[in-house]
Every structure is written in structure tokens, then in C-alpha cells.
Amino acid sequence: MRQAKLSIIGVLIIALLAGCTPLRKPPPPFDPEHTWQKRQLALRKLGGWKLKGRLAIDAIQEAWTGTLRWVQKGDKFEILWISPLGQGSVELRGNPERVTLRVPKEAPITAESAEKLLGIRLGWSLPVSGLRYWLLGLPAPGLPVLSRSLDPFGRLHSLSQGGWQIRYLGYQSVKNYQLPGKVFLDNPKLRLRLVIDRWHLV
Structure with a gap:
């Protein structure tokens, strides 16, 4: 009988203690937009890659x-682009004010932008000024963003900017960053398909 009373008292004490324990708040819902804003700030601080x-x-x-x-x-x-089977290479070096283009067996040529050089020499042009940001999974500053969409983790899934449609088909972890692993770019005259095998942050 005594043991039964002790058991009842023990149950009551446990119930009282449980009632005094504060309820844990459920974790806030994941907000891709908030994560995206934080991601942009971090990526824009990268000094080099x-x-x-x-x-x-x-x-x-x-x-x-x-x-x-x-x-x-x-x-x-x-930027160095090497064609397979010895078909040649294209090398671009420069900054926003001056760019030099080198191709084998030709004298280097210089202009104020990579886009202009490639258009004159090759007949097509990489959007170098925008690609610098698009490759990181960022919109290029100074250009209107016509549309964009995020994946569930707050990373760019698609972007329409500067006359280009950019799609991100995969990401990879690089230190504390999520950087694109596969990027597709389209405009009416050109399609680019880039698979990034290795990133290195400097």
C-alpha cells in the first residue's frame, strides 16, 4: 500500500515538473528569400576566385x-579558352577599361571591352562583364533584372538579365559557399553550356 502511494506521489511530481517546463518554440520556417539576401552579401565580398x-x-x-x-x-x-584537338585557343586579359585578346600566330589586339574584341575577331561574344557575377550565382550590378527565381535553398535557379537567360542546374560546396556547378546561358544568337569542374577561392 505504501509503495502504491509512493508511486502515485512520484507520478504527480513528474507531472508537475513537466508542467513547469517551458514549451519549446517550433523552429521558424525556412525563408529562401532571406537566405538569398544573406548569400548575395557574402558572395559580393569575395576578392578573387x-x-x-x-x-x-x-x-x-x-x-x-x-x-x-x-x-x-x-x-x-x-580567361583562357582552349579548343580540343589542337584547334586553337583564345586568351583574354584585362579590366573594365582595357582588354587584350591573344590567339595563336596573331598579334595581340586591344579594345575597351572583351565583348567588342570577341565580336570583331570571332564573330561571337561572351558576356564577360556579366559572366563575372553570373558564374558566382549573382545578378550583375547595374543591369536591370527582368526576372529571377530561387531554389528551395535560397540559391539562384534562373535569371533574366542583359538580354540573357541564365539557368543554374547544380551547385557545389566550396569552403563556406555554395557555388554553381553547371550554368546554361541563352540569348537569340548564342548558347553557352558551362560545367565547372573545380573552384578555388583566393
């Missing part, structure tokens, strides 16, 4: 594939 990947270019009547290497240090960039 390098990438190596595979780039396919599909123009109106021609197509090329090759390896892309890009080094960005502040406003300075070095």
Missing part, C-alpha cells in the same frame, strides 16, 4: 567546345 570547367558554345551556324579557365582578382581577369 579561379575556376576550371568545360565550355560549349553554340552560335547560329557554328559550334565549339573546349576547356575554360578563369581567374578573377578584383576587377582584373584572365
Whole structure:
């Protein structure tokens, strides 16, 4: 009988203690937009980066594939695009004011933008000024954003800017960042398909 009373008292004490325990608040719902804003701030602070990947270019009547290497240090960039099977290479070095283009067996040529150089020499143009940001998964500053969509983790899924439609088909972890692993870019005259094999933050 005594044991039964002790058991009842024990149950009552546990119930009272449980009643005094504050209720835990449920975790706030995940907000992709809030995460996206924080992600933008972090990515824009990157001082420099390098990438190596595979780039396919599909123009109106021609197509090329090759390896892309890009080094960005502040406003300075070095881009090397190498075609397979010894078909040649294109090298761009410069900054927002002056860019030099080098191709094998030709004298270097210089202009105020990479887009102009490529258009004159090759007949097609990479959107270098925008790509610097698009490759990181960011809109380019100074250009209107016509539309954008986010994935459930607050990363860019698609972007319409500067006459280009950009789609992000995968991301990869690089240190504390989520950086694109596959980027598709389209405009009426050119299609770019880039698979990034390796990122290096500097």
C-alpha cells in the first residue's frame, strides 16, 4: 500500500515538473528569400576566385567546345579558352577599361571591352562583364533584372538579365559557399553550356 502511494506521489511530481517546463518554440520556417539576401552579401565580398570547367558554345551556324579557365582578382581577369584537338585557343586579359585578346600566330589586339574584341575577331561574344557575377550565382550590378527565381535553398535557379537567360542546374560546396556547378546561358544568337569542374577561392 505504501509503495502504491509512493508511486502515485512520484507520478504527480513528474507531472508537475513537466508542467513547469517551458514549451519549446517550433523552429521558424525556412525563408529562401532571406537566405538569398544573406548569400548575395557574402558572395559580393569575395576578392578573387579561379575556376576550371568545360565550355560549349553554340552560335547560329557554328559550334565549339573546349576547356575554360578563369581567374578573377578584383576587377582584373584572365580567361583562357582552349579548343580540343589542337584547334586553337583564345586568351583574354584585362579590366573594365582595357582588354587584350591573344590567339595563336596573331598579334595581340586591344579594345575597351572583351565583348567588342570577341565580336570583331570571332564573330561571337561572351558576356564577360556579366559572366563575372553570373558564374558566382549573382545578378550583375547595374543591369536591370527582368526576372529571377530561387531554389528551395535560397540559391539562384534562373535569371533574366542583359538580354540573357541564365539557368543554374547544380551547385557545389566550396569552403563556406555554395557555388554553381553547371550554368546554361541563352540569348537569340548564342548558347553557352558551362560545367565547372573545380573552384578555388583566393
